[in-house]
Each structure stands twice: as structure tokens, then as C-alpha cells.
Amino acid sequence: GNPLTLNRTDRVWAPKATFEYFWNDDVLTYFSWSRGIKPGGFSLLTSGAFGLDANLDGEFDEIEFEPERLDVWEVGYKTVLAAGRVRVNGSFFYQDFKDKQISVQRVTGSTVGIVVENISGSEVRGMETELAWQINDNWETLLGYTLLSSEFTDYTIITQSANDIARINAGKPSENCSELAFVPGSDTNTGCVMSFNGNALEFAPRNAVLLNLSYTNNLFDTGMEWYGETNYRFQDSRFVESTNETELKAYSLTDVRFGILADRWDVQLFINNVFDDDTVATAGPTPGIPTGSFGFGLASPPFPPGVNAGPKLPSDLFINMPNPRIVGISGKLRFGG
Secondary structure, three states: OOOOOOOOOOOOOEEEEEEEEEOOOOEEEEEOOOOOOOOOOEEOOOOOOOOOOOOOOOOOOOOEEOOOEEEEEEEEEEEEEEOOOOOHHHHHHHHEEEEEEEEEEEEEOOOEEEEEEEEEEEEEEEEEEEEEEOOOOEEEEEEEEEEEEEEEOEEEEEEEOHHHHHHHHHOHHHHOOOOOOEEOOOOOOOEEEEEOOOOOOOOOOOOOEEEEEEEEOOOOOOEEEEEEEEEEEEOOOOOOOOOOOOOOOOOOEEEEEEEEEEEOEEEEEEEEEOOOOOOOOEEEEEHHHHHOOOOEEOOOOOOOOOOOOOOOOOOOOOEEEEOOOOOEEEEEOOOOO
8 A cells, every 4th residue: 555654743842940049158949840841643553453544534633642741840959068078959849741641542443452642630749858978088878769649630531441441440449330421533432431540650659769888998008999889779669550450569679889999990899689689670561451562571470579460450561570689890991191
């Protein structure tokens, strides 16, 4: 057949405004507002089930989606204390999504397919804080903490899919097919009105922690330095899909570094994932379910440790396991100068 070209033009305005106030040379507070835009487009990859024009009306609105808009408000502070040895930064923020782009399963004509659609509203509230402390000439530490609260505030679908209904109900047992409405684009077919409102956004851990502790000192009288460093990361549990039926458990990883620094070379001994933690760090749903993504390494129930699948309809996932404990040596050699 003849090739088909689809075109759309998005003209966007993404402003940012920041107001700062210096209380003195060491304390700054600020307020900022910014707008981000994700362009619209066409759901080409996953629309093959029903084609580009399922209702044969000459329009391709079945697969077209609009831009996503994100407004971010932030209030924060930056401070330098103890003659520059301590730095404390923090912020409180609110993120408001409009027309957020979500992959959904939709009946078009008489065929089911996955397309990107815009939902009306979702939001994220949170805070971040960071403490950096130069304890003395040798010891330095950095501590970071993030707290998030995310929620779909205006996300309702009309679906004829029993899979949709079961999965939404698995993550939100109070949601069931108690209300019917005409499916968009049809005045004869009805579907269940199902709400995601109150569900958390995907991959939004409530708590996250970063801790770094380092030590540096002279290597006797050689003119070289040696150092040791420990890095610890924690991430709270988080949902894989907007249905909130599959949850990845909290995990933590610890890395350690020891090294020697010279003028023209350095060498480092590293141990990644010191405690050989095997909790699943990232995962995603397979094609054919809402928020579907294509990936390799598919896993079916029973899942490995760290994955709480939906109680009524465990779904296939693609799962990225963390690397096992890795011990290695790396080095650099510098020339010239």
C-alpha cells in the first residue's frame, strides 16, 4: 500500500520565574514556578491491533494524543554554616499535571488495543533536604532525603475490558463496575466507568535516602593520597502501574571504594552491592496491559523476592534484577602537562 504520513504541530510556551532573597551572605530563600511541556503525538507502536483508523472515518484521532503539561511550584532555602563546613539545602514542592499522557487499553471499533491518552489530572507533593558536612580535614559526609506523596486526582476511564476491571479492582478493591456509560466514539456500546482517583503514580517511592561518607588522608610521606568512601542508597516501595496492583518492595544498596591518588595515576578497589542484595529494583508491565512497555527478561508469577503482585490478577512483568556483589579494581594513567 501507499505510505502514510501523519503530521501534527505543537507550539508550546515553557516559562520559569524565580524570586530569591538573601537574608545574609550565608542564607538564601527562594520561590519558583515553572512549566514543562511534553509534546503530543501518535500511538504508532501499540496501535497495530486495530490499525490507524479503526472506525474508517478518515481521521486518525483514535491514535493521536495531546501535549502533557506540568506546573511546578517550589519554596526552598540554601544555607552555608560553620565557616563553610556545613551546607544545608532544602525545598518543598508541588507538581500539578494536566493532560498527563498515560498508556491505556481501549476498545476501538470491535478491537482492543493499547494507545496513549491524556488524563485530566494528577499531582505530586514532596520535600527534599540535603546536609553536607566537612567534619574535619579528613572526614566528609553527605545526607539526602526525599519525601513524596503522589495521587491521581482526575483519571476515569470507560472500559469494556474485563481485564481492566479486574486489575483496577485488584489495586483498589472499592472500585467495581457500578456505573455504565457510552464508550467514547460510540453511541451504542456501553462500558464500565472505572476510577483511578486516589491511586499513587507509578514509580513514586514515598521515601528515598542517600548517605555518603568519605575519608581522605596523605599516604605517609609519598606525596600521594589515599581515600575510602561508602555510599548507601535506600528507596521505598513503589507501584509499577497506575492500577496500583503490583508493588516493588523497598530496597537498599551499599557500595564501597578504596583508592590511591598520585599526580599521574590513580587506582581504586571497589565493591558494588556489598551485601549482595537481590531485591528487585525496577520492573514494568508487559505489552497488552495499561501503561504497557516493551521489554525483554519477562517474568511470570511466582515473582522473585521484592515483588508484591496484585491479589486477584497477577500480571506478567519485565523485571530488572540488581547486579550481584561486584568486586573489582580500576585505574587511570594521565599523560602530558
